[in-house]
Amino acid sequence: MTLERLNIETPNASGSQIVLTDLCYSVDGKGILQGITLKTSAPRIGIVGRNGSGKSTLARILAGLIEPTSGSALVNGHNLAKDRKAALAEVGILFQNPDHQIIFPTVLEEVSFGLRQLGQAKKTAEENARKTLDAFGKAHWADAYVNNLSQGQKHLVCLMAVVAMQPRMIILDEPYSGLDIPTKHQLTRYLSRYQGALLHITHDPSDLSGYDDVVWLEQGAVEQSGAADVVIPAYVAQMNTLGGSDDISDLSH
Amino acid sequence: MEKNVALIALFAALIAALGLIPKITLGFGVPITAQSLGVMLCGTILGSKRGALAVLLFLLLVAIGLPLLSGGRGGLGVFVSPSAGFLIGWPFAAFVTGWIVENWRSAPLTLVAGVASIIGGIFLMYAFGIVGLSVSLDKTLIEAAGLVSAFVLGDVIKAGIAGMLTAALAKARPASVLSRADVI
Amino acid sequence: MISLTSPTKTWAHSWPAGAKLAGLCIATLGLFFLQSVPVHAAVFAVVLGLYALPGRAFFVSGLRKLQLLWPFILIVAIWHVWSGQMAEGAAVILRLMSAVALANLVTMTTRLTDMIDVVRFLARPFARFGLRSDILELAIALVIRLTPVLIQKGNLLSQAWRARSRRRAGWRIILPFTILALDDADQVAEALRARGGFNT
Numbered sequence: 001m002t003l004e005r006l007n008i009e010t011p012n013a014s015g016s017q018i019v020l021t022d023l024c025y026s027v028d029g030k031g032i033l034q035g036i037t038l039k040t041s042a043p044r045i046g047i048v049g050r051n052g053s054g055k056s057t058l059a060r061i062l063a064g065l066i067e068p069t070s071g072s073a074l075v076n077g078h079n080l081a082k083d084r085k086a087a088l089a090e091v092g093i094l095f096q097n098p099d100h101q102i103i104f105p106t107v108l109e110e111v112s113f114g115l116r117q118l119g120q121a122k123k124t125a126e127e128n129a130r131k132t133l134d135a136f137g138k139a140h141w142a143d144a145y146v147n148n149l150s151q152g153q154k155h156l157v158c159l160m161a162v163v164a165m166q167p168r169m170i171i172l173d174e175p176y177s178g179l180d181i182p183t184k185h186q187l188t189r190y191l192s193r194y195q196g197a198l199l200h201i202t203h204d205p206s207d208l209s210g211y212d213d214v215v216w217l218e219q220g221a222v223e224q225s226g227a228a229d230v231v232i233p234a235y236v237a238q239m240n241t242l243g244g245s246d247d248i249s250d251l252s253h
Numbered sequence: 254m255e256k257n258v259a260l261i262a263l264f265a266a267l268i269a270a271l272g273l274i275p276k277i278t279l280g281f282g283v284p285i286t287a288q289s290l291g292v293m294l295c296g297t298i299l300g301s302k303r304g305a306l307a308v309l310l311f312l313l314l315v316a317i318g319l320p321l322l323s324g325g326r327g328g329l330g331v332f333v334s335p336s337a338g339f340l341i342g343w344p345f346a347a348f349v350t351g352w353i354v355e356n357w358r359s360a361p362l363t364l365v366a367g368v369a370s371i372i373g374g375i376f377l378m379y380a381f382g383i384v385g386l387s388v389s390l391d392k393t394l395i396e397a398a399g400l401v402s403a404f405v406l407g408d409v410i411k412a413g414i415a416g417m418l419t420a421a422l423a424k425a426r427p428a429s430v431l432s433r434a435d436v437i
Numbered sequence: 438m439i440s441l442t443s444p445t446k447t448w449a450h451s452w453p454a455g456a457k458l459a460g461l462c463i464a465t466l467g468l469f470f471l472q473s474v475p476v477h478a479a480v481f482a483v484v485l486g487l488y489a490l491p492g493r494a495f496f497v498s499g500l501r502k503l504q505l506l507w508p509f510i511l512i513v514a515i516w517h518v519w520s521g522q523m524a525e526g527a528a529v530i531l532r533l534m535s536a537v538a539l540a541n542l543v544t545m546t547t548r549l550t551d552m553i554d555v556v557r558f559l560a561r562p563f564a565r566f567g568l569r570s571d572i573l574e575l576a577i578a579l580v581i582r583l584t585p586v587l588i589q590k591g592n593l594l595s596q597a598w599r600a601r602s603r604r605r606a607g608w609r610i611i612l613p614f615t616i617l618a619l620d621d622a623d624q625v626a627e628a629l630r631a632r633g634g635f636n637t
Contacts, residue, residue, distance in 0.1 A: 254634070254635050255625075255626040255629040255630050255634050255635060256622070256623075256626040258572060258575065258576055258579070258626075258629070258635075259579070259621075259622040259623070259625040259626040259629065260619075260622045260626075261576060262576045262579035262580050262583065262622075262625070263579075263583060263587075263618045263619070263621055263622040263625065264618065264622075265576075265580045266579075266580050266583040266584040266587050266618070267587060267614070267615065267618045269580070269584045269587075269588075270584060270587040270588045270591050270614075270618075271591075271611070271614075273584075273588050274588055274591035274592060274595060287608070287611065290608075290611070294611075294615065298615070310576055310577070310580060311580070313556065313577070314577060314580055314581070316552075317440075317549060317552035317553065317556065317577075318440040318441045318442055318544045318547065318549055318552055319438060319440055319441070319549075319581070320439075320440075320441055321584065324505070326505055327441055327544075328441045328502070328540065328541050328544030328545070329458075329461065329540035329541065329543055329544045330502060330505075330537040330538070330540040330541035330544065331505070331537075332540065333465055333536040333537055333540045334505065334506060334509075334533070334536075334537050335506075335509045335533065388469075389509075389533065390509065390512075390513055390529055390533075391525065391528075391529045392516075400512065414608045414611075418608075418611055418612055418615065421612050422612060422615060422616070425612070425616065426616060426619065429616075429619045
């Protein structure tokens with residue numbers, strides 16, 4: 001992790017092999033994901049779709065937190081729902097709301113947690129946590145109380161906690177919700193330096209500039225997938241069209 | 254006033270939620286239900302009066318037919334079952350626990366909250382529970398006490414956790430530990 | 438938040454809740470004065486009959502609620518078989534099942550709104566001690582509304598733990614969980630004030 005790089009694109013970032021085969025997920029009889037088949041190993045992947053299209057569920061399946069109802073999801077050949085050990089090494093995930101993610105009262109404890117869960121001794125974990133804080137230029141945050149941080153700062157703590165574990169891919173589930181523009185830009189900059197793969201889930205395509213592949217989910221199925229500069233314009237056009245309709249009135253889902 | 258009502262309602266919801274989220278482990282792989290821990294926390298965090306009211310509100314909701322006890326239990330049946338004594342003891346446990354935390358200021362909060370949880374959440378609660386058990390199962394108090402003795406260790410650990418959580422909360426959000434607020 | 442009232446409509450659903458509750462108190466008290474096993478068995482048979490009247494779904498659902506008693510039944514059974522006092526053991530077990538089944542019968546045949554009416558009625562004498570029944574009803578509504586929200590947040594925290602650990606969530610997540618509840622309380626208080634508060 002070098003601090004000097006300021007470009008959005010990170011030419012040396014490596015992708016993870018993601019293979020989804022006829023992936024289905026339903027809960028209580030309600031189908032959330034239907035028959036998703038996908039193959040990609042781009043270093044920067046985006047997933048777009050409306051709220052309720054199944055993006056967050058897909059994120060959790062890719063992180064191995066939920067098991068698919070049928071079909072398979074493999075990351076670098078691993079079934080992460082079954083192999084939690086591989087999961088921690090392959091994937092880190094950043095959720096929407098840092099208040100629903102941060103468990104410990106101080107920054108250092110929060111960042112060290114994952115390292116201890118990886119098996120590191122308390123001292124080693126703390127040293128490595130401090131190294132991560134250093135790499136982000138936040139060594140002075142170590143003993144800060146999370147509750148006194150701003151929303152953007154809390155997002156950064158979550159990111160550091162995940163980065164410290166050095167997973168091969170970080171999944172971002174709408175990480176910019178509720179952030180102001182400067183904070184968004186600053187977080188994007190930190191994210192862009194990550195040498196592993198990024199899988200960014202969002203309903204706002206402007207978050208995905210410079211990304212390689214984009215998958216567009218519509219009501220749990222893949223509407224379109226491919227190069228970012230092909231899928232995103234199509235997605236934006238459709239979203240604008242839907243803006244002219246009134247499907248907000250619909251109670252059927 | 255609105256703040257009090259909101260706090261009491263939310264801590265009643267907290268007790269319910271602690272019974273309904275997937276079981277938390279104690280640390281060496283033993284799953285516990287955190288619900289009685291929630292009762293202790295009502296006392297240590299909200300203090301005696303608000304804590305007891307939160308527990309009473311919770312029990313009222315169970316009585317009118319909501320499945321808020323761990324395992325999705327609820328309704329009037331649980332108040333005539335053998336464990337009814339424990340339930341009846343909960344608001345008293347929260348009150349005594351809160352009272353101790355409010356008035357014993359000369360020791361570190363972890364210790365005070367932990368001991369308060371043992372006195373309120375174990376001694377007092379088990380007293381009620383054992384009486385209820387003995388009436389319901391037609392056993393002597395000693396026999397009833399013997400039946401529940403296996404659970405005491407788990408509850409002592411919960412009391413220790415309550416102590417640690419209360420102290421951690423006091424450091425992270427000092428103003429929210431109302432049992433130690435100077436203005437009630 | 439779905440209550441435990443049975444969806445199967447029965448003759449008892451329309452009886453006044455207060456009367457049912459009063460009857461339940463008397464019946465439960467009465468059960469504790471009965472001693473002999475045959476009488477207890479007869480009472481339990483009647484209770485089972487009451488459960489069977491509305492149909493199979495009601496009967497099955499009602500019996501399932503008795504499952505919470507099995508550890509106690511087991512303990513009493515073993516105890517009394519071992520001590521040779523089988524009759525006393527049978528009486529205790531039957532009494533237990535009858536009491537819990539009758540109480541659950543009231544719960545299953547009484548709508549939540551009817552129960553809250555009873556609560557309002559019972560709260561009246563406490564008004565002199567400062568208990569306002571409108572605030573009590575609001576508090577009940579708040580808990581019903583907020584429990585699922587809090588549970589969802591608890592699940593998110595559990596998930597966030599499992600995203601970084603192979604083990605299930607430990608007791609430590611109760612700290613952020615409590616903080617979320619406290620924050621929710623602040624927001625609810627604000628919302629209440631914004632809508633006029635309690636005029637006190």
